[in-house]
Amino acid sequence: MFERFTKTARETVVRAQAEARTLRDPRIGTEHLLLALLDDRASTAYRVLSGLGLRAEDVRDAVRRGEAGLVRQRDAEALRSIGIDVDAVLARLTETFGEDAVRAVLREQGTPRRSPSRHIPFSQAARDAMGSAVREAIRLGDKHIDDGHILAGVLSSGGAARGLVQAQGVSAEQVRTALERAWRKSA
Amino acid sequence: MGLRAAVALGRLADTLEALNVARARTEGWSWEQIAEALGVSRQAVHKKYAGRLPMTNPKET
Numbered sequence: 001m002f003e004r005f006t007k008t009a010r011e012t013v014v015r016a017q018a019e020a021r022t023l024r025d026p027r028i029g030t031e032h033l034l035l036a037l038l039d040d041r042a043s044t045a046y047r048v049l050s051g052l053g054l055r056a057e058d059v060r061d062a063v064r065r066g067e068a069g070l071v072r073q074r075d076a077e078a079l080r081s082i083g084i085d086v087d088a089v090l091a092r093l094t095e096t097f098g099e100d101a102v103r104a105v106l107r108e109q110g111t112p113r114r115s116p117s118r119h120i121p122f123s124q125a126a127r128d129a130m131g132s133a134v135r136e137a138i139r140l141g142d143k144h145i146d147d148g149h150i151l152a153g154v155l156s157s158g159g160a161a162r163g164l165v166q167a168q169g170v171s172a173e174q175v176r177t178a179l180e181r182a183w184r185k186s187a
Numbered sequence: 188m189g190l191r192a193a194v195a196l197g198r199l200a201d202t203l204e205a206l207n208v209a210r211a212r213t214e215g216w217s218w219e220q221i222a223e224a225l226g227v228s229r230q231a232v233h234k235k236y237a238g239r240l241p242m243t244n245p246k247e248t
Contacts, residue, residue, distance in 0.1 A: 075195035082192045089199065097206045105205045108239060 004137075006146040008043050012036045013130075013150075020120050023063065024107065027123040030159025031063045037151055044148035044186075048178045052170045062164055125159030132156050140183060148179055208236050212244045 002010055015036035020028040037045040038056035050056075076086040094102050122130070133153030137145040154161045155172045162172055204225070211221050218237075222229040 075191075075198060078192040078195040079199065082189075082196070084196070084199075086199070093203070093206060097210065101206060101209065102202075105202055105209070108205075 004134075004143070004145050006144045008040060009133075009144075009146050009150055012040065012043070012045075012147050015039055016126075017120050019063075026120070028120050028126050029123040030125050030129050030154045030157055030161035031059075031164055033126055033129060033150060033154050034161040034164060035060055035063060037147055037154070040147065044146065044179070044182050045151040046147075048148070048151065048175060048182055049165075049170075052174055052178060054165065054168050054170055058168055059164055062167060063160075123159065125157045126154075129153040129157035129159060129161075148182060151175065152179055205236070205239070208232070215244055215246045217244065217247075 002013070005013070012033065013036070016028050016032040019032040019035045023032070025032070035056070037043065038049060038054070038059060040046055041050075079086050090102065129150070130153060133145055133149040136149045136152045140149075142149070152175075155165065155175055165172065165175065208221055208225075211224075218233050219229050222232040225232060
């Protein structure tokens with residue numbers, strides 16, 4: 001798949017893994033892809049996002065604080081389907097044990113003991129995002145998949161990145177519109 | 188779908204357990220006492236938690 005990626009896009013994926021590793025996350029999620037996209041100031045994605053007022057430092061802070069998904073979104077949905085309100089449970093746990101303790105446990109939980117050089121797998125949402133990126137490039141008739149397509153894929157998938165962007169007051173639709181404009185300009 | 192819920196519930200239970208074990212330790216519980224409360228062996232609890240997070244018993248430091 002990565003043969004059809006531009007150099008920038010490939011570097012984005014590599015940086016996303018580095019982000020996940022730095023943050024000690026067991027999976028490369030859409031939030032790490034988002035951070036990686038914001039790292040390259042020459043990229044379409046960076047220009048679009050910063051043009052809409054998104055600040056990389058704010059997103060990084062949010063990811064570090066664990067807002068990226070205290071409980072994985074799919075977990076929350078699955079639990080809701082059997083009548084468990086995860087938000088309510090987390091609120092009670094936070095009340096009882098404090099925010100730091102809860103975050104520390106959630107962050108650390110499910111992190112398998114692995115050597116630092118081991119390859120970190122993608123989360124399902126991140127895999128969906130990459131798939132969407134490829135389909136986006138095909139839809140637009142582009143020969144290569146670039147960081148703009150990755151951004152589109154990231155925001156249309158079910159991962160944490162969408163919420164992180166929205167928390168900065170930017171909607172996925174705004175990003176979409178700005179991306180379309182950028183694509184038309186370079187077409 | 189039900190399997191996913193089962194796995195998620197298990198993870199939530201693990202979270203609850205880890206938080207409570209950490210607190211028990213700071214309140215001076217021994218691994219034996221925690222193991223008894225959890226219904227598992229001391230070895231099992233120690234193996235699962237001793238290396239993780241701040242799980243220190245102030246009486247033992």
